[in-house]
Amino acid sequence: MNQILVVGSLNADLVVRAPRFPQPGETISGEDLRVIPGGKGANQAVAAARLRADVSMLGRVGKDNFGDFLLENLKQNKVDASLAQRDDSSTGTAIIVVDASGQNSIVLSAGANGNVSTTDVDNISFANYQLLLLQLEIPLPAVLRAAQRAKENNVRVILNPAPARQLPDELIALADFIIPNETELSLLTGQKIEDISSAESAVRNLLRRGAKNVIVTLGSKGALLVNKETNKQVDTFKVDVIDTTAAGDAFIGGFATALLQNKSLEESVQYGCACGALATTKFGAQPSLPTKAEADHLISSL
Ligand code: RIB
Numbered sequence: 001m002n003q004i005l006v007v008g009s010l011n012a013d014l015v016v017r018a019p020r021f022p023q024p025g026e027t028i029s030g031e032d033l034r035v036i037p038g039g040k041g042a043n044q045a046v047a048a049a050r051l052r053a054d055v056s057m058l059g060r061v062g063k064d065n066f067g068d069f070l071l072e073n074l075k076q077n078k079v080d081a082s083l084a085q086r087d088d089s090s091t092g093t094a095i096i097v098v099d100a101s102g103q104n105s106i107v108l109s110a111g112a113n114g115n116v117s118t119t120d121v122d123n124i125s126f127a128n129y130q131l132l133l134l135q136l137e138i139p140l141p142a143v144l145r146a147a148q149r150a151k152e153n154n155v156r157v158i159l160n161p162a163p164a165r166q167l168p169d170e171l172i173a174l175a176d177f178i179i180p181n182e183t184e185l186s187l188l189t190g191q192k193i194e195d196i197s198s199a200e201s202a203v204r205n206l207l208r209r210g211a212k213n214v215i216v217t218l219g220s221k222g223a224l225l226v227n228k229e230t231n232k233q234v235d236t237f238k239v240d241v242i243d244t245t246a247a248g249d250a251f252i253g254g255f256a257t258a259l260l261q262n263k264s265l266e267e268s269v270q271y272g273c274a275c276g277a278l279a280t281t282k283f284g285a286q287p288s289l290p291t292k293a294e295a296d297h298l299i300s301s302l
Contacts, residue, residue, distance in 0.1 A: 003260050004048050004055045005129040005155070007121060007146040008041020009113040009137030010074075010084070011092040012066040013245070013285050020099050030097065035066075037073040038094055038285035039113070040135040040162055043246045046077045047253020047275065047289045048133075053260060058083040058124060058146075059138070060112040066091035067112070073286065083124055087112050092137070102241040102280060108163070113138050118145040126153035131256055134175075135160045140167075147174040156259075160252055161188055173210025179252055181217045196233060199224055215269055217251055217276065219244070225269050234266060236273040237298055241280045243288065250279035250289050274298040 018030035037046075045057040057079050061067035063086045070091060074081040092111040098104045116138040122145065126132070132150040134143050134157065143159075150157045151174055159175035161167060164187035172178065182193045191202040196218075203214045203226045216224040222236040254275030258268035274295050282288035290298075 003129065004045075004053050004131045004133060004256060005126065006041050006045040006055060006057045006059075006133045007116070007138070007142065008044065008057070008059055008133070008135045009039040009092055009110075010042040010057075010059045010061050010070045011039035011094040011108070011113070011137075012036075012070060013038035013094045013096050015096040015098060015245075015284060017098045017283070021097055021105055034284065035069070036284040036287060037070055038246065039070070039092060040137050040160065040249055041133075042070060042074065042079075043249035043285050043289065044133050044135065044160070044252045044256075045074065045079045046286050047246075047250045048257050049077050049079045050289050051253060051257040051275070051292045051295060053257045054080075056080040056083055056129070058116070058120060060085050060087055060089075060115050060120070062086065062089050062091040062112045064091055066093065077286070085120065087115055089115055096245060098243050098245065098283070102243045104243065104245045108137065110137070116142045118142055121145045121149060126150055126155050129153075129155050130260060131155065132157045133160070133252060133256060134158065135162055136165060137163065144168070144171050144174075147171055150174075158252060158256055160248065162248065164188065166190075169209045172206060175211065177213045177215060177255075178206060178211050179215045179217065179248075179255070181219070181248055185216055196224065200226065200231065213265070215255070215272075217248055219247075222273055223251070223269050225265060230265070232266060234269045234273060237277040237301075239277045239281050243283045244280050246285035246288055247276040247279045249285070251276035253289065254295060270302070271295065271299060
């Protein structure tokens with residue numbers, strides 16, 4: 001039985017490290033280009049699989065070299081890719097610049113990710129899963145249908161509303177856990193996030209719209225866990241940051257895996273923080289995702 005189903009994106013990340021981000025109209029030089037497996041869906045699938053969860057991934061890639069590369073990479077990370085399809089579009093790509101402080105800027109070209117459809121979702125059985133992980137790099141109707149089918153089958157839903165956009169209340173209410181960062185929370189709610197209290201007020205907006213549990217990832221400030229009974233800021237771990245790409249995906253892989261092990265919500269958030277922190281200490285999306293031994297070691301330092 002696969003515990004986790006990810007319905008989401010697979011991207012080839014084309015990454016250059018540069019001293020800083022270029023200004024509009026400016027050309028600057030960076031280091032050698034690297035092609036790295038990425039995509040928020042695939043990153044979250046690999047993040048959970050490295051922590052030894054059983055993971056299956058539904059998504060689409062093209063019939064090109066990047067498609068071969070990404071599917072082979074899922075296989076090497078023990079993610080079941082039998083639900084992934086190949087079509088005539090090119091494989092999704094992400095153009096990423098990482099600056100000297102480890103922050104990134106990303107431009108996506110959806111490619112085959114843009115063809116994931118409600119029919120793809122209708123063609124699979126949800127009966128064998130315990131958790132569904134969703135992000136927003138595939139069309140919204142497919143995301144919504146996956147959430148609906150999950151709930152019909154008593155599968156818990158984790159929604160990572162990234163890249164940021166506004167969402168229908170129906171999707172917000174279907175998700176058991178919504179996990180945005182501050183920017184995503186701001187776009188989702190139309191509220192400015194400047195500090196913890198403005199984040200809490202935006203989260204209350206989501207709770208009024210039907211959200212059950214909201215976890216706001218706050219980078220070096222940890223995470224804010226809010227539901228009807230709890231309002232708690234969970235600290236994260238101090239690390240030397242090399243590249244923040246996929247830190248949010250690592251958080252979600254860690255949080256999901258801990259939930260499946262029946263850890264409490266707060267412990268699961270803490271485990272997510274450990275995974276997110278570790279992911280910032282290495283370059284690239286999937287190469288940076290921690291193993292179970294690495295995450296357990298960091299948690300044991302608490
Ligand atoms: O969350 C990081 C990911 O965002 C990258 O791997 C890139 O593919 C984009 O989807």
